[in-house]
Amino acid sequence: MFNRRFFSLCMGLQCALMATQASAGISLSATRLVFDGEHREVSIKVRNNGDDLLIQSWIDGDGSTAGSAPFAVTPPLARILAKQQQLLRVIYEGTGMPTDKESVVWLNVQEIPQASKEKNTLQLAVRQRIKVFFRPPGLATKAYLAPKQLLWQIGEQEGHALLKITNPGLYHVSMSDITLQFGAKTEHPVDSMMIAPGETKSFTLKGTKNANYSTLTFSSINDYGAQDRYKATLNGNSAVSATAVQKNAD
The missing domain is CATH 2.60.40.10 (Immunoglobulins)
Structure with missing residues (x-):
């Protein structure tokens, strides 16, 4: 009896999923x-x-x-x-x-x-x-420059290392695949995010004290939905900006 009920429940869920997919x-x-x-x-x-x-x-x-x-x-x-x-x-x-x-x-x-x-x-x-x-019309800078204007910095709070991101520009920046490489270690503080003009965000790292000497890479989503790659070298507690990574020619 239990197996029959379980089978009926599974079939019902499958039909529901099929109906959901059909409506999308x-x-x-x-x-x-x-x-x-x-x-x-x-x-x-x-x-x-x-x-x-x-x-x-x-x-x-x-x-x-x-x-x-x-x-x-x-x-x-x-x-x-x-x-x-x-x-x-x-x-x-x-x-x-x-x-x-x-x-x-x-x-x-x-x-x-x-x-x-x-x-x-x-x-x-x-x-x-x-x-x-x-x-709005008349903004002083262009949107494609926004990822280069971001400021990246390693800080510390309650004994934990933090990755601090500040957007001093006028445009939102949507990012994915944010990666820190320090020595043989790699860390992904956040999968994806959007940072607004004038906003600062911080993400806790896994306690390493070597993160303030690391290589940062991330992808920024442009106006067309494509991803542009950027890279920065973090040096001590100084705030740094990233530069565009040139794509290899075919």
């Missing part, structure tokens, strides 16, 4: 949006890879409530036929965002599948969420 039918044409403040709007394409469905789209600022940022998405509700696509326009109201630095809001696109004709089928409304980087 949309894909976005970009992994991030860059909103140039000199223009009133930016657009993105939503492709429906599955059956006919509805999509609902909105912008939020903090990830908790819709309508908390001065942006609108049109159309907010759209029906997309199978294998077709829909253009979404993100429109700025014109006021309400900082004018002296880059800001981030979030575009949410949630698919609403048609009711299933099968009985006892679990359907989920899958939501995709990407960053929208709003850049």
Whole structure:
């Protein structure tokens, strides 16, 4: 009896997963949006890879409530036929965002599948969420220089070594694969992160006292979603910046 119940439970979970996968039918044409403040709007394409469905789209600022940022998405509700696509326009109201630095809001696109004709089928409304980087006009520097402006430093707190990162620039920097190499040891203080303009973040290292003489490497995600590699040599407690690692020619 127990084996039968366990088998039924597994089959039910498998069906639920299949229904979930079937409902995840949309894909976005970009992994991030860059909103140039000199223009009133930016657009993105939503492709429906599955059956006919509805999509609902909105912008939020903090990830908790819709309508908390001065942006609108049109159309907010759209029906997309199978294998077709829909253009979404993100429109700025014109006021309400900082004018002296880059800001981030979030575009949410949630698919609403048609009711299933099968009985006892679990359907989920899958939501995709990407960053929208709003850049007011007239900023003094360019976004591609932001990773080089980061300041990296080894500090100490309560007997533990810390990797300290400061962003003195005007743009957000999204990073992954942050690695410290000191001697024969390698450490990954954090898998991925984003640091905002004017922000400082610290990450605890594994107690080594040799980390302040190490080689730092990381990847920065650019406006197109590609990764650029950077490298810095940490020397004592001095704050240093990184330089771009040249890619090998084919």
